[in-house]
Structure formats: C-alpha cells, structure tokens
Amino acid sequence: MRFNASATTRINTRAYERGLRRALGGMSDDVKTAVGRTRIDVQNEARRRAPVDTGRLRSSIVSREESSGRAVGYTVGTNVKYAEDVENGTAPHVIVPKNGKALYWPGARHPVGKVNHPGTRAQPFMRPAIEMTEIFFRANLSQVRAGRGRR
Template sequence: MATFNVGATARLDTRAYERGLRRWLGRMSDEVRTAVDRTRIDVQNEARRRAPVDTGRLRSSIVSRAESSGRSVGYSVGTNVNYAAAVEYGVAPHVIVPTTKKALYWPGAAHPVAKVNHPGSPGRPFMRPALELTEQFFRAHLSQIRGR
C-alpha cells in the first residue's frame, strides 16, 4: 500500500443521510457507499487536474483508497512524491549547500559554487482545494441516487 507524504483524509458521517435515504429506497447502505466511492474518485481526479505539471510525476502519483469502519465510510487521497508538500504549501527562502560534495554544480552553471540562495516559492495548492469539494461532490451523487 502506498505511503502518503502529502495527503488528506475525509470523513463523512453518513448516518443522517442513510436514515433519510432509507425512507426513499430501503437499502441505502450500498447506495451511500457508492456515493462516497464516486466522491473519492471525483476528489482524486480534481486533485490531479489541479496539480501543477512539469514532468507529470506529481499528477500521476495522486491516488485514493476507500476506508471504512463499522458504519463510518471515508477515503484518503494523497501522493507519496517527496516534493508534494513543497508544491502544496510553498517553500520559504533558504540556503542550499552541498551534502555529499564540496560544491554545487548543474548544467548551465558558470562554475561550481559553495552555496545557493533559494528565493523560495509560493504554494500551489492542489490537494486542499480538491478536498474542499467533498461535500459538493457527495451531495451531487446523493441527488442522483434520489432521482432514480
């Protein structure tokens, strides 16, 4: 199973929805689980859509999994890419120094250097905005169930 470096967990208390929906269809437990699972996929796809793309590694690493215990149903959406938190939250200005060599060098540099002052970068949230749409997606899927 994947370990997430950046991710979020959503929990939906489906008891109130189930009570109301059981009056409509009778066996809502399966229907509510289906609505939560479709919501999970929607949130995963939204996070992928919002993820900035350079190589595509971050976007393709976003996965989700269903979670349940007793009558509680939920899901996790996340990524195991080590730089995902820096993309989501941004990075403060900092100094980069070599860890295994005496100097830093990269293609295009005029010469090796002892340190580099990184200016920092603003966050480009992709996971949190997607997760904020959970309720909207869930309600849309419940409406489809009610409309059957």
C-alpha cells in the same frame, strides 16, 4: 480551582439504534456508492489542479476507500516528498551540496558552495480538491438516488 461536582446521565439508545438501522439500511448502499464516486471526484480534481513539470506529482495522486463497519470514508494523497512544498510553498532557504564540496548544474559558470534559493509560491492542489467534497457528495448522492447511469 477544583470542581467537586459531577453528573451522570443514562440514555436508552436501543430504540434509537433500531430506528436508525431501519432508516439507514435502505440508503447505506446509496451512500457507499456516492462516497466511492466522491473519492474518485476528489482524486481527479486534485490531479487536475496539480501543477505539471514532469507529471510525477500528478500521477502519484491516488485514493483508497477506508471502511469500518457502517462507516465509510476515503483517503486521497500522494507519496511524492515535495508535494507539501508545492501545496504550501517554501520560504527562502539555502541549498548546500549533499555529496561533495560544491553544487554544479549544466549552464553554471562554475561550481558553487551554496545557493540562496528565493523560495517558491504555494500552488494548492489538494486542499481545494478536498474542499469540494461536500459539493461532489451531494451531486453523487442525488445521481445515485435518482437512479441515473453509472460512471
């Protein structure tokens, strides 16, 4: 089925943009400060929730600000390859040797050709931290606007 109809609408946004700039001009520094604090809060929450064995995953969680013009945001993440498996868990799978013909580990009775791994349960740490963004942002913006001390 084809539709052969279209509509064009023009909206003069200049006045709107001027008003928006005036309204946001006073709070843009406050918003930027609150976003920066929120970035650190989310990063720290992800670190707090990350399971610890060696501490590598926890210490790898970092954040960075991403700004473009008036838009300000951030990214929180990790470069550890197994982070996604920790966050989401893994299904049962077979482990085979990468080098050589057999697997061996201290305490094993003998080398083996493969291991049937039962999988791992999910241990979400990043998703729950990100879900707290709005709570952190609202609290930080209120603190900044109230003029309370810096962290």
